[in-house]
Amino acid sequence: xxxxxxxxxxxxxxxxxxxxxxxxxxxxxxxxxxxxxxxxxxxxxxxxxxxxxxxxxxxxxxxxxxxxxxxxxxxxxxxxxxxxxxxxxxxxxxxxxxxxxxxxxxxxxxxxxxxxxxxxxxxxxxxxxxxxxxxxxxxxxxxxxxxxxxxxxxxxxxxxxxxxxxxxxxxxxxxxxxxxxxxxxxxxxxxxxxxxxxxxxxxxxxxxxxxxxxxxxxxxxxxxxxxxxxxxxxxxxxxxxxxxxxxxxxxxxxxxxxxxxxxxxxxxxxxxxxxxxxxxxxxxxxxxxxxxxxxxxxxxxxxxxxxxxxxxxxxxxxxxxxxxxxxxxxxxxxxxxxxxxxxxxxxxxxxxxxxxxx
Numbered sequence: 001x002x003x004x005x006x007x008x009x010x011x012x013x014x015x016x017x018x019x020x021x022x023x024x025x026x027x028x029x030x031x032x033x034x035x036x037x038x039x040x041x042x043x044x045x046x047x048x049x050x051x052x053x054x055x056x057x058x059x060x061x062x063x064x065x066x067x068x069x070x071x072x073x074x075x076x077x078x079x080x081x082x083x084x085x086x087x088x089x090x091x092x093x094x095x096x097x098x099x100x101x102x103x104x105x106x107x108x109x110x111x112x113x114x115x116x117x118x119x120x121x122x123x124x125x126x127x128x129x130x131x132x133x134x135x136x137x138x139x140x141x142x143x144x145x146x147x148x149x150x151x152x153x154x155x156x157x158x159x160x161x162x163x164x165x166x167x168x169x170x171x172x173x174x175x176x177x178x179x180x181x182x183x184x185x186x187x188x189x190x191x192x193x194x195x196x197x198x199x200x201x202x203x204x205x206x207x208x209x210x211x212x213x214x215x216x217x218x219x220x221x222x223x224x225x226x227x228x229x230x231x232x233x234x235x236x237x238x239x240x241x242x243x244x245x246x247x248x249x250x251x252x253x254x255x256x257x258x259x260x261x262x263x264x265x266x267x268x269x270x271x272x273x274x275x276x277x278x279x280x281x282x283x284x285x286x287x288x289x290x291x292x293x294x295x296x297x298x299x300x301x302x303x304x305x306x307x308x309x310x311x312x313x314x315x316x317x318x319x320x321x322x323x324x325x326x327x328x329x330x331x332x333x334x335x336x337x338x339x340x341x342x343x344x345x346x347x348x349x350x351x352x353x354x355x356x357x358x
Contacts, residue, residue, distance in 0.1 A: 058101050064097045075177070076183065078176045088164065091260065095156060107203060121154070155188070160259050167317070217285070220310055222343075231270055235255070257314060272306060305335065
């Protein structure tokens with residue numbers, strides 16, 4: 001019955017997203033009717049998105065990484081449950097800040113090197129057999145029979161396991177914090193901070209995002225729709241058992257932060273970041289190009305999804321098989337389609353979404 005419902009939902013949605021008649025195409029890819037659109041207004045909106053969201057978020061995340069380093073240093077010096085809790089809270093602050101950076105990560109679309117920093121050196125969303133291999137590697141290191149040498153040993157996923165294991169209690173976790181594990185946590189935190197500094201420096205001195213408005217719009221729109229797709233498929237669908245790969249087989253260990261139990265907060269942060277981008281300039285650009293209805297539909301669905309996140313009684317890990325998770329997934333389906341409508345309404349082309357076939 002669930003599959004029938006999802007099929008009907010998709011059919012209804014596909015019929016509802018027909019291009020609006022008020023959009024007048026100029027025959028080329030790019031903003032609609034450029035003679036009717038104020039280029040200075042577009043540039044100002046893009047600059048606001050860049051300064052008030054992209055630059056602000058990477059600076060905040062880098063600052064959080066420095067605080068994380070200090071908390072892990074304190075943990076190394078004292079190794080108490082109190083300092084472990086402080087380090088765990090610093091980790092939470094770091095990952096939630098990074099979710100904002102990741103949501104609008106146009107650097108990876110501008111530069112292959114910057115893409116690799118994010119995908120291979122910072123955030124490694126490792127699942128199933130890949131995840132098991134990483135955790136086995138790390139446990140061998142902590143037991144004194146291995147060494148930190150891979151990128152995967154030094155990123156956010158590795159640090160989460162180091163500080164939380166597999167969602168064990170603070171008392172149990174404290175018993176696992178031997179000298180090697182403590183030193184490894186500090187190396188990981190320092191490496192993450194160094195990589196975030198590279199991202200910060202890129203945005204401040206190398207990015208060409210603001211040089212040409214159509215190119216900037218292409219980067220931003222495709223990043224938002226791709227990030228929404230990954231939110232739907234990887235961060236909700238796989239764990240909830242809504243995707244073809246894991247159909248009707250919910251499992252909370254497929255959630256992104258199931259070890260630290262922060263998956264719901266991470267999802268909400270992504271949605272809030274998308275809304276900030278809309279409110280800091282993208283909606284205004286859509287209005288200038290007669291695509292206000294498409295932008296408003298996105299903001300509406302973002303607000304609905306955020307409200308669903310707020311309605312969970314506690315963690316997503318505890319309610320992965322709930323009707324609320326299904327509702328959140330269905331809402332993100334519509335959100336993704338709304339982004340496609342906006343891309344079409346602004347006369348841009350959408351990149352093909354990369355589906356993981358593992």
